[in-house]
Amino acid sequence: MKAMTPRAVSVADPVTTEVIRHALRSAAGQMKRTLLRTAFSPIIYEVVDFAVGLYDREFRLLAQAPTLALKLGTLDSCIRHAVAAVGGEDSLEDGDLILYNIPYFTGAHPQDIALIAPVFIDGVLVGYSPCKTHMVDLAGKDPYSTDTIDVHQEATIFPGVKLYRAGVRNEELWNLVLANSRAPRVVGGDLNAVVGCVRTGARALRAIIEKHGHEEFRAAVERIFDHGEAQSRAFIEQIPDGRYSTECCIDNNGRDDTPITFNLTIEVSGSELMVDLTDAPDQQPGPVNSPGPGTVSMMKLALASLAAVGEDANEGQFRPLTVKTRPSSLFEPTYPAPVFVYWAASLQLIDGFYRALAAALPEAVAAESGSDMMVFMWWGHQRMSYQRRGTQWKEPWIDGGSTPIGQGGHSGGDGSNALIHITESVLRIGPAEKWEAQNPWLVEKRELAPDSCGPGRHRGGLGVDFHLRVLAECFVTSTVERTKTPPRGLFGGGEARPNSMAIHRTDGSVTQYGKRTAILVEADSRFEAHSGGGGGYGPPGERDVQLIASDLTDGYVTAEHVRKYYPHYVFPHEPPRQEP
């Protein structure tokens, strides 16, 4: 995936360019607000599991709103393939909305569905307004799965079909979508919200281009891209030329329990950066495969996080980046490979990217985080589980989301406690009071886990202990990764607690799970998730004793932990009896 766009001669002045950049950003922001305000599913309005942006006619990113980072980098591929699927540009009409979810080209599981509005001015195609969002159920084998054997078990496939044709909804298709969902009311509500969202984006983009004219607009856009490109190149040039390599691993493929390892190799030459994943294992029989555009998106995100903190992403920033993958491998699976947990392996590439470059850029990177999103998806009824004793159909409630993890220590200080993985940077956890008001749950604990951090001169951040008492029978799918290999430290920093989850049943049994689909959780069972901490940075022996004392007083670490990892710390008298 490399820049193949011919460089237009830049004629836009710096002022108009800045004016247009503001307007584009504001347009993307309007899309986000529209969807947040009208969605039905907490996965959208509470968790922000969607991506919106605006693209030009060549599928180049003009602007994006802060939405799910991982999804953002895949929208170009979604549009490109959706347009091709309906017959190319010539088959597009003003008012069309295309529905598309073939995972190998959306870069995600097929529950993530893209809706794309081509934008026209006076009959001329000028760009696209896309939104990709998670639909709570599109008739996979379960509402959320970790054990699928092919894509057909994951969701109904919409291979690029016009949900709206010239502004008119295709009612037959609409009915087909809803008929293929266990939660048609929510999916219908969410789809309507997405329709509003992409139309808002289309209107706003049209207004900007009409105001400035095609020529001025294109010139300004080129200039924005050039600016982004220069930023990335300046960053890459700091890295000495050479090959940087690291090994990554995941627990298993979701179907058998064998660990999978793979190499990440980065080649830097001048201001070009190439990521080589061609020696990755073959595509897996379980759903941990990462579709090509998703793999590329991960690497865009890794680069953006190092090269352009605080800056809006645009197409130009990714021009110096090349990602090489091999067809039918873990990072570029082909039909019919299962992909439901598409982030399990590819998410490891983020911390891998930092680790590989650590020797060259010790100040720019952090030690490893808990390295997973720890997604749990729940469903059921308040009173009756539809699967087991359902005599009367009732739409299930479906709720869930990610779990915050500890972040890695870095040259500037300790890692942050309890943040959701950077690939899902804007996602939010649900309020316990809201969950208790809506789901048959009693949250018994959601606290930082003392000692879960990796020790170091700058320690990692803490993970979280989350305990949930289930008051009525429900089901949960756990996607927890990295339970076998703890988060690593950097430059002598120590390892942190790895992720884990377990169910404590009323008969006293405790079962640990990693990736597992549709676990039956009986009433009064307790669900526990323990998220990993961040790895330490630098030798623990160099940690400032005042910071250790302060951590002890705050109960972030226990005396036992300090005795084990920080022998240079002298306890003033008996350690304070500060219960965690």
Next chain:
Amino acid sequence: MATRIGIDIGGTFTDLIYYDDETGRVEIAKTATTPGALERGVLQAVRIAVPPALVRSTRYFMHGTTIGLNALLTRSGASTGLLCTEGFRDVLEIGRGDRAVMYDIFWKRPMMLVPRRHRLTVRERIRADGEILTALLEEDVTVALATFADAGIESIAVCLMNAYVNPVHELEIERILRVHGFDGEISLSHRLSREYREYERSSTTVIDAYIRPATGRYLEGLLRGLAEIGFAGDVLVTRSGGGALSAAELAIRPFEAIQSGPVAGVEGAAELCRAHGWKLAITADVGGTSFDTALIVDGRPHVKHEGEIVGWPLQTSWVDVVSIGAGGGSIAYADGGLLRVGPRSAGAEPGPACYGRGGTEPTVTDAALVLGMFGDGTLSSDFRLDRDASERALKPLADELGMAVDEAARGVLTVAAAAMAEAIREITVGQGEDPRQAKVITFGGAGPLFGTMLATELGVPEIAVPPYAGNFSAWGLLGQDVTKEAAQTIFRVLSSSLIDDLNRILGEMFERTEHQEQPGSAPSERVVGLDLRYVGQEHTLTVERPAPDGQLLPEHIEAIKQSFAGEYERRFGTTLDEQLEVVTVRATARQSLPRKAHQHLFAGAATGVERPPTVRAYSFARRDWLEFAVLERASIESDRPVDGPAIVFEPTATTYLDAGFHAVLDASGALLITRIAAGGVA
């Protein structure tokens, strides 16, 4: 008689306006803000501007204060402890698990207002339906209190799970703390908010506890100082959500006034809208460091029910002011061949280069001066801007961009206006309002410079520059209503059978919002608000209706449903075939103070500077340098419209009236600027 003093504390200056309703006399003063002891600067301003006899006869002291905000910004609030439900010690720290900056791997939370060592848990549990699952263990409270006592905790926040439904354990904790001798401040979450979401409610409670002692001390000093100079009236303070609350209320609910500053100007603009019957307006308040904008619909500021201050959420009503770093002092720079403005600001010290106080970086004010927007730069008899200094500051920027200096200056103004327009789109289009239907009301020292540029950028036909534009925030204080609010989350499907429950809740809430009668003022106005959504959705829209006796009638239910559908359609272009759910019930009681007796023509003072009759300045509308007429605002007569291009001077602000616009002075003293429709305007 309702003679009043308005005092607004800003970051740099404390502004005062005195207004005598009987004579129409107005006095203005500006003094340096005294950060260490804010009340000193306030009292100083009163002494300078208002003779003692007038202080004694003043009825209301209307105040916008930054006392709470300052305590937060400088981390100088109380040493605070937090009591939480067992299992939830880290609600404040974990928050929602998200980062404020998307790609920042090093992102850190704002520093905790309560460190973990002072966040302690107690065994107790209340369910979401209000039932007690685990009774409160008194021992845990006393053990925590011992820790707090050792640590010298002055203020205790209590936020328990589901206390928004049933506050019994919070009340019990307060009792235990008092019985065991704690005599500091206590903030109970349910007294501040009866809405769900434990993180947001905890944050609100902690902020309240954190700023309470400082607010109390400040009020004490202020009230004593005012009494000493003979003031015997009422002190009222601006709320973050609009309206004012009494000093006594502020002392026990300080979190309600944390965003006092930017709201006063919006309130003044809202009053202007009500007086003129304007349906939709946008405020454009440009100060030294920031541009603040807010939406006014039907004469009331657009209010949200959640605010945010220095990274912390607050469950309280909140005038939706969007603030960006684009003010008169914002610094322009080149970034890889692109021109950027702000958010870094030269502030008051050293200030823009043209102030001649050592500033060397080019600011928005410097660019405006180079373009002739301040005429020859003489603002008052003792304040003259240095045009050469501005050119010197702009030169390196212009060189870097390969532009002439005046071209770079145009760029700076254009980029600043684009950033402002983006913020205005956020508050208008984001709320389903079309900015082209709105009036833009510009104020703040630099606001009236941008009026015609913003009008062009947004397609707005009419701009208003209120009287005393440079001191308008203080002016805005004078017209506020005394406001009290209460809210309760309930989650119930809206139907006519809900009416009894609604009225019971409303009855309780309006009892809490009862006002002390203000002599000579109208009875309080009661408004019922329901946060509604379609069943299955999360986000709500608030439907309001006046309810003089604080109760709803069965027939109101249908009307409320229709209002919701209409509003939903307007905002999102569609309606749904679903039942409505009431998430939160809101009660608002507003009491107007005695109105200003009559509308004066507020002329304001002249600047007292001799100026040439015209000046050469750049016209953004014509894209050329033109001769601009130079006028004193005080000399404009109401029956003599002024045609652009012109520069209009007044003591605390300068209005840039571009070609193609003309201005008339209306009966209130506001300058109304309209685009000339036909006639070959670019």
